[in-house]
Amino acid sequence: MGKPRLEGKVIVVTGGTRGIGKGIARMCAAEGASVVISGRNEQDGSQVVSQMAEEFGTKALFIQKDISSEAACRELMEETVAHFGRIDGLVNNAGIFPRSTILETTEELFDSIFAVNVKGAFFCSKYAISAMQETGGGSIVQIGSTNGFRGSHDLVAYACSKGALRTLNRNIGVHYARDGIRSNWVTVGWVASEGEVELHAKMGHSVDQLNEWAATRVPSGRMQTAEDMAYGVVYLLSDESNQVTGTELSIAGGLGI
Numbered sequence: 001m002g003k004p005r006l007e008g009k010v011i012v013v014t015g016g017t018r019g020i021g022k023g024i025a026r027m028c029a030a031e032g033a034s035v036v037i038s039g040r041n042e043q044d045g046s047q048v049v050s051q052m053a054e055e056f057g058t059k060a061l062f063i064q065k066d067i068s069s070e071a072a073c074r075e076l077m078e079e080t081v082a083h084f085g086r087i088d089g090l091v092n093n094a095g096i097f098p099r100s101t102i103l104e105t106t107e108e109l110f111d112s113i114f115a116v117n118v119k120g121a122f123f124c125s126k127y128a129i130s131a132m133q134e135t136g137g138g139s140i141v142q143i144g145s146t147n148g149f150r151g152s153h154d155l156v157a158y159a160c161s162k163g164a165l166r167t168l169n170r171n172i173g174v175h176y177a178r179d180g181i182r183s184n185w186v187t188v189g190w191v192a193s194e195g196e197v198e199l200h201a202k203m204g205h206s207v208d209q210l211n212e213w214a215a216t217r218v219p220s221g222r223m224q225t226a227e228d229m230a231y232g233v234v235y236l237l238s239d240e241s242n243q244v245t246g247t248e249l250s251i252a253g254g255l256g257i
Helices: 019-030 042-056 070-084 107-135 156-175 194-202 207-217 226-237
Strands: 010-014 034-039 060-064 089-092 138-143 181-188 248-251
Touching (some): 010 019, 019 042, 034 070, 060 070, 089 107, 138 156, 138 226, 156 181, 181 226
Parallel strands (some): 010 034, 010 089, 034 060, 138 181, 181 248
16 A cells, blocks of 8 residues: 555644535545644534544544634634644635525625635635745645536525635635645535535435435436545645646536536
């Protein structure tokens, strides 16, 4: 076996306590990275890092933060550097996606979505870039969505937030390449994450129903998994992708094309 693909790297994953973020964090740890995850639930976060340390023998740290404020984003990066000495990778995964059409969307709902999905990613990127400039570069991965290209009728504010994230990705990818800092976007397909399952459960839809719909609606014939996303993210965080920046990698089984 070759050497782990992320050996010696320090990776921060926002929203890493469950779902896609948890899957990404676990694969980063399996590939030798020291992993910092952030989230709002201390119990879930502590459990995830404990499991990663035990299973993979790598260093893992949970930092409880709500990244909807600039201060929290700055503190997350500063605490990571204080603990591990550097930041080599950032995965902007944290996001919320309450359903609402444009006619139903209130200012409060709009602001709450943009606070996490856009402002959080923006300021986490800002302070990660500052840290990466001190140590010779790094890689940022923006976790996007098929909704970032147009969006579902009842996910309009979420779709707009992901559209903003696409612009942020290209801006960073071009303007910080000379510093050895890369930024790439992953288009997430239809994943049965905890949040997605809970959302559909409120509408009376079971996981079995979701799988049945995916069999006909997703060109590949199935929903994607957190592991599917993690494989792509690990590649973008690794040195294998050192000339890849400002791009969009679709891991959506052909959905949205």
